Amino acid sequence: MDQPTGKLSPIEWQMLIDDVIAEMPYQIKMYIETSKLYKGRFDALISSGFTETQALEIIKARGLTV
Template identity: 65%
Template sequence: MDKPNGKLTPIEWQMLIDDLVAQMPFQIKLYAESSKLFKARFDALVAAGFNAQQALEIVKARGVDI
């Protein structure tokens, strides 16, 4: 931030946007891989005896944390 008021300049905004665009392919891959973890947890919970609604609530509340 160049200005004392804390506002970004147009060049700084453009740099932020360029960085975001450069990271998008990696973010998309991260989402694709992490979704496999969520699905695996859901499936494991159902296999352990939870019904689908219960398994979904556990995954929603705890994600992939143990």
């Protein structure tokens, strides 16, 4: 980082971009697995007697917290 201005140099920006690109496959896998958890919670709420609308609102409000 350029100390006097606190701005990143073009090389530093490129390094950051390269890191993001390298991590993308892992982030996508994480989203896939997280979506399975959300779907599982939604299905569990439905099987417990909540309507789809109620289950969706619970998921929206609480996410994956218990």
